Amino acid sequence: xxxxxxxxxxxxxxxxYKKLSKAFRILTILILxxxxxxxxxxxxGKIYHNNMPQAHAWAVIExxxxxxxxxxxxxxxxxxxxxxxxxGGMVVLEIANVIFFEKLTQFPSLILEASHxxxxxxxxxxxxxxxxxxxxxxxxxxxxxxxNINMLFYATTMFLNYALLSYFIENKLDIVPLVxxxxxxxxxxxxxxxxxxxxxxxxAQISAVNNG
Amino acid sequence: MVNxxxxxxxxxxxxxxxxxxxFTFLAGFIIYFIVLYQKRQVQxxxxxxxxxxxxxxxFLKARLEMQEQTFAHVSRELHDNINQVLSFVKLNLAMINDxxxxxxxxxxxxRELIAHxxxxxxxxxxxxxxxxxxxxxxxxxxxxxxxxxxxxGLIEAELIVKGDVYPLGEQRExxxxxxxxxxxxxxxxxxxxxxxNICLEYIPELFNxxxxxxxxxxxxxSLDHSRGSGxxxxxxxxxxxxxxxxxxxxxxxxxxVNVNLNLLQQKISIH
Numbered sequence: 198x199x200x201x202x203x204x205x206x207x208x209x210x211x212x213x214y215k216k217l218s219k220a221f222r223i224l225t226i227l228i229l230x231x232x233x234x235x236x237x238x239x240x241x242g243k244i245y246h247n248n249m250p251q252a253h254a255w256a257v258i259e260x261x262x263x264x265x266x267x268x269x270x271x272x273x274x275x276x277x278x279x280x281x282x283x284x285g286g287m288v289v290l291e292i293a294n295v296i297f298f299e300k301l302t303q304f305p306s307l308i309l310e311a312s313h314x315x316x317x318x319x320x321x322x323x324x325x326x327x328x329x330x331x332x333x334x335x336x337x338x339x340x341x342x343x344x345n346i347n348m349l350f351y352a353t354t355m356f357l358n359y360a361l362l363s364y365f366i367e368n369k370l371d372i373v374p375l376v377x378x379x380x381x382x383x384x385x386x387x388x389x390x391x392x393x394x395x396x397x398x399x400x401a402q403i404s405a406v407n408n409g
Numbered sequence: 410m411v412n413x414x415x416x417x418x419x420x421x422x423x424x425x426x427x428x429x430x431x432f433t434f435l436a437g438f439i440i441y442f443i444v445l446y447q448k449r450q451v452q453x454x455x456x457x458x459x460x461x462x463x464x465x466x467x468f469l470k471a472r473l474e475m476q477e478q479t480f481a482h483v484s485r486e487l488h489d490n491i492n493q494v495l496s497f498v499k500l501n502l503a504m505i506n507d508x509x510x511x512x513x514x515x516x517x518x519x520r521e522l523i524a525h526x527x528x529x530x531x532x533x534x535x536x537x538x539x540x541x542x543x544x545x546x547x548x549x550x551x552x553x554x555x556x557x558x559x560x561x562g563l564i565e566a567e568l569i570v571k572g573d574v575y576p577l578g579e580q581r582e583x584x585x586x587x588x589x590x591x592x593x594x595x596x597x598x599x600x601x602x603x604x605x606n607i608c609l610e611y612i613p614e615l616f617n618x619x620x621x622x623x624x625x626x627x628x629x630x631s632l633d634h635s636r637g638s639g640x641x642x643x644x645x646x647x648x649x650x651x652x653x654x655x656x657x658x659x660x661x662x663x664x665x666v667n668v669n670l671n672l673l674q675q676k677i678s679i680h
Contacts, residue, residue, distance in 0.1 A: 324442055328442075328445060328446060331449040331450045331453050332450075333450065333453075336443060336446050336447065346439060349435070353431070354431075354435075357428065360427075361427070361428075364423075
């Protein structure tokens with residue numbers, strides 16, 4: 198189911214690749230990589246009985262690609278530079294995490310939690326940019342809006358999920374509902390990404406920037 | 410899975426409350442953003458419209474200024490150069506005496522023709538000259554044009570001035586006169602009218618210029634490019650001085666152009 202949704206989200210991105218803006222091209226690559234990663238993770242898990250090394254690598258790659266997507270979405274040169282700096286910082290953090298905190302065989306929760314906090318900051322920054330230079334196009338027809346609201350929803354909800362997960366584990370409660378909750382959030386996330394890839398148009402964004 | 414224990418009611422409340430608070434806050438943020446964005450969109454659109462309006466106004470002003478400069482240049486050339494040369498030719502012709510009678514008659518006819526051309530050019534020079542129009546005032550300048558039209562025999566023009574005449578300002582009077590010229594030009598070219606009624610109405614703080622003809626009229630949809638742009642010119646010129654031009658016409662019912670200048674409204678908007 199999860200892989201099918203990922204595949205469905207990748208198709209519009211690949212089919213409309215030339216029509217997409219740079220940011221959404223990166224997003225298409227990211228979704229494609231997610232699909233490959235999720236598929237290989239299962240094989241890796243079956244062979245080695247632990248796919249956490251791949252999860253560690255993927256956490257950094259995913260964060261870098263999402264950051265690059267925002268890099269092309271923001272206009273402010275200072276924020277662009279900051280995004281590049283954050284990507285570097287996250288790589289350093291992952292190395293430190295593997296050495297000092299969560300080994301390669303453990304789940305990279307620290308990196309994922311840090312990533313989600315940064316995604317929220319990215320989303321709020323992009324919302325601020327959208328408010329400062331609104332376009333004439335209806336908000337609900339803007340791929341940027343759907344992508345950003347989706348990121349905010351995903352990052353905050355997953356953060357809530359992690360918080361509840363640690364509470365459940367501490368209190369020795371059944372975590373199955375949270376696993377399903379996370380799955381549903383992930384499915385919604387990739388479906389909305391697929392929709393935003395269907396909506397995105399390079400030309401519309403250029404004219405919006407010019408008008409703004 | 411850590412273990413299979415189900416949460417008790419207290420723990421369930423914690424989970425439910427924290428999740429509800431979280432989703433309420435998130436939904437609130439999204440709704441707030443949407444409302445704010447739409448408000449900004451409206452504000453931005455209004456600002457852009459004002460900017461576009463100002464730009465259009467400035468552009469029209471610049472175009473009219475350029476046009477006036479060209480008119481002034483042509484007017485000076487006609488007066489200082491061509492008219493002088495023609496006067497010189499007329500003088501030379503007058504000095505030729507020792508020619509037989511038939512040629513003398515021809516010479517006199519030519520002198521009269523040149524005198525006529527000189528008068529026409531002088532009139533044309535005056536109607537083009539900014540200084541002349543502002544010096545004479547709108548009523549006098551239009552009166553001269555009406556006389557010229559009547560003299561030409563092409564159309565019968567009638568001028569009515571209602572109310573106490575007061576100056577409208579150089580710029581406004583010049584633009585109103587150019588509108589008048591444009592309308593007369595259109596009437597002569599396209600309408601086939603026999604009668605032209607011009608009415609200048611001076612009401613305190615309100616001025617009305619109405620020009621009506623009994624020509625073939627037209628419907629707005631059937632206008633060709635040049636005539637359509639001529640009418641657009643009238644509206645644009647009127648907009649430059651803050652007036653409103655209204656063009657009324659239908660096939661077979663002539664055409665009426667009304668330019669309404671509300672001076673009180675302009676004073677209020679300036680203040």
